[in-house]
Amino acid sequence: MTHAFESLGNRGLVGNWGSSVADLRNHSLTDHRKISSTGFSASKWRKKYTRILVFSDTAILLMASGAVLGIFSATATTNLWVAGCSILVWASYLSLARTRSPQQIGVGAREYKRVVDSSAFAAGTMAVATLLLDIEGVREQILVTFPAGMMLLLAGRWLWRRWLSAKSEAGYALSQVVVVGQSQDVDYVVRQLQKNAGPAYKICGLLFDGSQGDPRIEESVPTFHGIDNLEQAVQFAGADSVIIAGSLRGGTGALKELSWRLEKTQTNIIVVSSLTNVAGPRISMRPVEGLPLMHVDVPSFAGGHHVIKRAIDIVLSTVALLVLMPVFLIISILVRQDSKGPAFFSQERVGRNGRTFRMYKFRSMVVNAEDELEQLKNQNEGSGPLFKMKHDPRVTKVGIWLRKYSLDELPQIYNVLRGNMSLVGPRPPLQSEVASYEGHTGRRLFIKPGLTGLWQINGRSDLDWEESVRLDLYYVENWSLTGDLMIMWRTFKVMVQPTGAY
Structure with a gap:
């Protein structure tokens, strides 16, 4: 079975092993068991988790339909029949859309998107059936059961994913993999797996096609050299999948x-795309008589999706400003009492297509912070054109916790309402940063900057300049409405458990 490698994710590497094939073959059975570190193989664990999702989804559908029957008409036979049909149609769409496919669950936004799509199709099917067959009792199902059930399904999948992530800390994973390829490709894939987390993949072996890779990585897992040792690597590591990290020398x-050789071992093949900055929404496969063609859509910087994105920005920013008004008032008072000066701070930033705008924040530094910047430049701890200090003397007492929990950025919601920014997007740069852009970095300005984004939820100031740029460019070219919702959701978690905020 071959499929495109769409998402990288796992928690880390296990064991402490040598790097030669001969040494690995001499390891005892006890050492081999040490690799798996759980009572389940990945395939058994994957099947068990899939059954859990089936049971959970079914229970949620029954609960949502049962609640509607209890509220509206528990004794009506017609309603019972309609509820049963709704559950059957809904469960069928969840299965047909492969919402519990091993390639979708556990990591990424696609699992949630397929649940939403399945729910929408089920509601649409019941609506069409109502019009054609003149069935009574469907209105309540469409207006109440499907929206409520969809939210419960999403919440259930999120909770199970949290449980699965916790299990991954103990060594459980949906797939145990051997990474195969040339040294630079293997090293890159392993680093991405380590950083991007998730319980989807657990590295249990490396197979280098040629020279050696990073010694620090080789010391962590069983390491083989030479494609001829593929079967031994898979068998020794107990892997159920092989990741092909880039092109092979052959x-x-x-x-x-390689795929033919792995047929005997029933091992899945996962191929890493050479288009490392292109995400699933822009990729589609079209086979033409034995020639699999990968279609990559041109990035969209305007059009219908951007209109919807702007509508969501207007609605959510308006609601947020009204709800957070008391919070704004309290923070303003605290800032004014803590140090002399205004409660708000504004700064010129560069927006979409290079247009400048005034970005607003709660003041977290002393009033003359800009004047003192020149004296502190030799203590810069940031990378690239960014200036950052973990213990910046210009930050006020209130400013310390405002920055820690990202509360100083709340006034940017006003920028979102005005249209200078979006709720989700690249980090808004200073003019001095834009002046130092090289190569394709300027593509960050193709869309509006965001109140939050991939930079904010992946380490913020702890990231180096190259990684910050990579994340922004990845978002610019691959953004989606579903991805935006996931970023907003993860932003709340980062605000409660801040990382890299100073």
Whole structure:
């Protein structure tokens, strides 16, 4: 089975092993068991987790339909029949859309998107049936059961994902993999797996096609050299999948031969796309008589999705400003009492297509902070053109916790309402940063900057400049409404458990 490698994720590497094939073959059975570190193989664990999702989804559908029957008409036979049909149609769409596919669950936004799509299709099917067959009792199902059930399904999947992530800390994973490829490709894939977390993949072996890789990585897991040792690597590591990290020295023919060899071991093949900055929403496959063609859509910087994005910005920013008004008032008072000066701070930033605008924040530094910046530049701890200090003497007492919990950025909601910014997007840069852009970095300005984004939820100031740029460019070219919702959700978690905020 071959499929495109869409998301990288796992918690880390296990064991402490040598790097030669001969040494690995001499390891005892006890050492082999040490790799798995759980009572389940990945395939058994994956099947068990899938059954859990089936049971959970079914229980949620029954609960949502049962609640509607209890509220509206528990004794009506017609309603019972309609509720049963709704559950059957809904469960069928969840299965047909492969919402519990091993390639979708556990990491990324696609699992949630497929649950939403399935729920929408089920509601649409019941609505059409009502019009054609003149069935009574469907209105309550469409207006109440489907929206409520969809939210419960999403909440259930999120809770199970949290449980699965906790299990991954103990060594459980949906797939145990051996990473195969040339040294630079293997090192890159391993680093991405380590950083991007998730319980989807657990690295249990490396197979280098040629020279050695990073010694620090090689010391962490069993390491083989040479494609000829593929079967031994898979068997020794107890892997159920092989990740092909980039091109092999033997070219496309080597990949085909490798897949044939793995048929005997029933091992899945996961191919890492060379288009490392292109995400699933822009990729589609079209086979043409034995020639699988990968279609990559052109990035969208305007159009219908952007209109919807702007509508969501207007609605959510308006609601947020009204709800947070008391919070704004309290923070303003605290800032004014803590140090002399205004409660708010504004600064010129660069927005979409290079247009400048005034960005607003709660003041977290002394009034003359800009004047003191020149004296502190030699203590800069940031990377690239960014200036950052973990213990900046200009930050006020109130400013310390405002920055820690990102409360100083709340006034940017006003920028979102005005249209200078979006709720989700790249970090809004200073003019001095834009002046130092090199290469394709300027593509960050193709869309509006955001109140939050991938930079904010992946470490913020702890990231180096190259990684910050990579995340922003990735978002610019691959953003989606579903991805925006997930970023907003993860932002709340980062605000409660802040990382890199100073």
